[in-house]
Amino acid sequence: MAALRVARGLFRSCRGVQSVDYDARALFLGARRPVCTSSSDDSADGVRKAQFADAEVQEILTRITGLDLERVFKPIKRELKPPKYKLMTDAQLEEAVLRAREQAGKLLKMPLVVPERQPIDDVLAEDTILEGMDTAKHVFTDITFSTPHRERFIVVREPSGMLRKATWEERDRLIQVYFPKEGRKLTAPPIFNEENLKVMFRQDRHEEVLNHCLVQFEPDSADFKKVHTLAFEHLEQEAKYEVLRSTRFFGPLVWYLVTRRRVDGLLTDMLQRDRLQDALSLVRLFNLVHPQSDCALQAVQQQATGLDLLKIFADCESQKSGFIKLALQTYEHSGTDIVLTAPQSKPGISAQHLQTTHGELGIPDYRSF
Amino acid sequence: KVHLQITASLLLKKYHGGHVVIRMALGGATNRPFYRIVAAYNKRSRDGKCIEQLGSYDPLPNIYNEKLVGFNYDRIKYWMGCGAHPTKPVAKLLGLKLLTLKIQMYFQITICFIGSW
Numbered sequence: 001m002a003a004l005r006v007a008r009g010l011f012r013s014c015r016g017v018q019s020v021d022y023d024a025r026a027l028f029l030g031a032r033r034p035v036c037t038s039s040s041d042d043s044a045d046g047v048r049k050a051q052f053a054d055a056e057v058q059e060i061l062t063r064i065t066g067l068d069l070e071r072v073f074k075p076i077k078r079e080l081k082p083p084k085y086k087l088m089t090d091a092q093l094e095e096a097v098l099r100a101r102e103q104a105g106k107l108l109k110m111p112l113v114v115p116e117r118q119p120i121d122d123v124l125a126e127d128t129i130l131e132g133m134d135t136a137k138h139v140f141t142d143i144t145f146s147t148p149h150r151e152r153f154i155v156v157r158e159p160s161g162m163l164r165k166a167t168w169e170e171r172d173r174l175i176q177v178y179f180p181k182e183g184r185k186l187t188a189p190p191i192f193n194e195e196n197l198k199v200m201f202r203q204d205r206h207e208e209v210l211n212h213c214l215v216q217f218e219p220d221s222a223d224f225k226k227v228h229t230l231a232f233e234h235l236e237q238e239a240k241y242e243v244l245r246s247t248r249f250f251g252p253l254v255w256y257l258v259t260r261r262r263v264d265g266l267l268t269d270m271l272q273r274d275r276l277q278d279a280l281s282l283v284r285l286f287n288l289v290h291p292q293s294d295c296a297l298q299a300v301q302q303q304a305t306g307l308d309l310l311k312i313f314a315d316c317e318s319q320k321s322g323f324i325k326l327a328l329q330t331y332e333h334s335g336t337d338i339v340l341t342a343p344q345s346k347p348g349i350s351a352q353h354l355q356t357t358h359g360e361l362g363i364p365d366y367r368s369f
Numbered sequence: 370k371v372h373l374q375i376t377a378s379l380l381l382k383k384y385h386g387g388h389v390v391i392r393m394a395l396g397g398a399t400n401r402p403f404y405r406i407v408a409a410y411n412k413r414s415r416d417g418k419c420i421e422q423l424g425s426y427d428p429l430p431n432i433y434n435e436k437l438v439g440f441n442y443d444r445i446k447y448w449m450g451c452g453a454h455p456t457k458p459v460a461k462l463l464g465l466k467l468l469t470l471k472i473q474m475y476f477q478i479t480i481c482f483i484g485s486w
Contacts, residue, residue: 134436135430135434136430136434136435136436137430137433137434137435137436138435138436138438138462139435139436139437139438140438140439140440140462141437141438141439141440142439142440142441142442143424143439143440143441144441144442144443144444145441146443153442156435170433174437177437178439
């Protein structure tokens with residue numbers, strides 16, 4: 001019948017057309033490529049450099065980030081409700097703390113650090129016969145619900161008759177039009193202008209800005225990278241690492257510094273706050289990311305652990321080697337018992353604290369408060 | 370009765386001699402048209418009850434000088450396979466070669482993604 005003839009005609013006319021193919025899995029394929037730009041002798045030597053997404057790297061970064069419950073569950077501005085009080089036994093309290101830790105772990109999940117996306121400039125067809133048909137562009141979006149946003153077809157027909165793939169900015173905007181995400185605006189809000197960002201950084205509100213940036217932009221877009229770079233540079237200059245200490249952005253901050261070999265400030269800050277474990281993890285991470293550097297090679301040669309690692313790092317790489325060596329000497333001479341395997345005690349409620357305030361029977365002793 | 374209407378094969382048509390079309394239903398406001406691309410029975414009113422909405426078309430350009438067209442190609446393929454006829458403006462947007470000979474030398478606005486079958 002006529003309908004079948006139409007369908008067959010469609011088949012025939014469309015077989016010659018090439019299927020639109022995007023480099024759709026660029027997000028995760030790109031993460032395999034090396035992130036750091038400092039040294040170029042990576043693939044030539046055959047030594048595989050550590051990437052952000054590696055299990056070991058992630059483990060080190062989560063350990064360095066720390067888990068300060070007070071900080072993670074800081075009161076956020078919300079609808080005003082009367083507070084809830086609960087009466088718990090010791091065991092229930094410990095359980096609640098454990099659950100809170102797990103929840104904090106989830107909240108501290110690090111946002112992806114992926115290489116910046118390459119601009120799309122692919123022309124599908126040049127139909128000059130259509131030139132001058134219209135003064136405006138036509139943008140065709142595929143709104144099939146089940147396709148992932150990265151694989152969605154979005155093409156633009158220019159007034160000149162050219163049919164091209166949409167650029168990344170156009171893609172983001174149109175996907176927000178047809179599949180709106182909560183909190184994301186169509187155009188970037190003015191907080192992400194340079195001057196306004198500086199104002200926010202002066203007020204130490206880096207975490208707010210970075211959370212907003214995470215919602216607004218895609219992880220591999222230029223704007224996302226720019227905001228993060230500005231935030232991290234500001235923190236590095238002012239040496240205010242504590243601002244992001246127990247937040248989800250500490251990992252990316254550490255990664256940013258390590259890939260650019262500017263670890264000194266962070267290391268000295270850690271030593272000043274007596275975080276020896278974190279300092280060791282940091283040096284280990286540095287060796288993982290730059291396996292060809294002097295520090296890493298010497299460490300492998302001498303099979304160094306503990307304070308020796310820090311000494312080697314101070315000798316080879318750092319510019320503030322004097323301070324680091326002084327700090328190490330104080331550790332050695334004061335004879336502090338540094339347990340190198342167990343993690344440092346985190347601030348917050350611990351079993352010891354509970355025992356001192358709650359007596360042997362487990363009943364709270366109000367006289368001790 | 371609802372499921373009988375949804376499976377729109379030509380044997381189970383609701384209207385006598387009617388067929389399914391893919392056409393534009395007008396909405397919006399005064400001096401501000403907005404079309405929904407819709408699969409509906411031929412005899413139904415233009416803006417009335419449709420079988421399924423397959424997309425939208427905004428004829429007025431936005432601040433970036435773009436006319437936004439959204440197509441649910443998956444479902445359009447299904448309805449075309451069921452034997453729905455697109456109207457001329459929809460066919461223009463979809464980029465199908467028009468059926469009647471005299472208009473066949475007319476324009477093609479976009480390549481047919483149905484070719485990715």
